[in-house]
Amino acid sequence: MALVEFVSPLHNRTQRDYIGRVTAHDKAACATIAKQWGQDYWDGAREHGYGGYSYDGRWLAVAEAMAAHYGLKAGDRILDVGCGKAYLLYEFTRAVPGIEVAGLDISEYGLNDAKAEVRPFLHHGHARSLPFEDNHFDFVFSLATLHNLAINELFSAVREIQRVGRKNKYIMVESYRNEREKANLLYWQLTCESFFAPDGWDWIYQQCGYDGDQEFIYFE
Numbered sequence: 001m002a003l004v005e006f007v008s009p010l011h012n013r014t015q016r017d018y019i020g021r022v023t024a025h026d027k028a029a030c031a032t033i034a035k036q037w038g039q040d041y042w043d044g045a046r047e048h049g050y051g052g053y054s055y056d057g058r059w060l061a062v063a064e065a066m067a068a069h070y071g072l073k074a075g076d077r078i079l080d081v082g083c084g085k086a087y088l089l090y091e092f093t094r095a096v097p098g099i100e101v102a103g104l105d106i107s108e109y110g111l112n113d114a115k116a117e118v119r120p121f122l123h124h125g126h127a128r129s130l131p132f133e134d135n136h137f138d139f140v141f142s143l144a145t146l147h148n149l150a151i152n153e154l155f156s157a158v159r160e161i162q163r164v165g166r167k168n169k170y171i172m173v174e175s176y177r178n179e180r181e182k183a184n185l186l187y188w189q190l191t192c193e194s195f196f197a198p199d200g201w202d203w204i205y206q207q208c209g210y211d212g213d214q215e216f217i218y219f220e
Contacts, residue, residue, distance in 0.1 A: 001205060001210070001212065003216075004069065004214075006069075011217045018187040025047040027190075035190070037106055042113065055087055058087075059091045060091040063091035064095045066092075070168045072092075072099060076096070077138050078092060078102070079102045079132065079139075079164065080143075081103075081130065081145060081157070082143065084105055084114075085114045086105075086115055086119070089118045090115040090117055093118065102121050103118065103121065108124055127153070127156075127157035128157050129156070129160065130163070132164045134164065136165075138166065139167065139170075140161050140164060140169045140170075141171070142157075146171060147192050147193070158210050162208060162209055170213045172217065173215075173217075174219070176218060184219035201214065202214075
């Protein structure tokens, strides 16, 4: 497994008030709302999730970097596990004209509010059971999704990503390298179920036979 950084530059641009996250509102109540994965999570108040998530083109640079790194070309099939509103998938269609995209997410609201150009290629479902054949995709990726799964679902999801990807794979999750980053992650998160340092994620990937790449984002 190789460590690659596609998303960290975007993640590090955001300034976060970690203490305010747990003092300004009832965080347990906010997390309960967030985990419904509905309008409140995507486009409601900031304490419930994104605080409004609309297309702004920021994901094009990520799609271009991934396409270059993995040598993606027209006709290749790619899958985004936990695609949300599928902005990254849309950007892949711009970065690599002729690429075949597919996405899966648990949020019906997110899928219904996705870019119209890729909406026909999106599936409602859970990462623990992907509705695709073995070795179907040239590139399978998952951004900021698998840490939202309980440990039993997490193992199933990693194995599913390995199963449906015939070539390149990439998983990005939230993690921590020290006690400060762990505390900040716990303060900030609303939907995480699995909290591990990179060594813990490495062990999980090894147990699941995952041979793709990885990235971690940290709350510094």
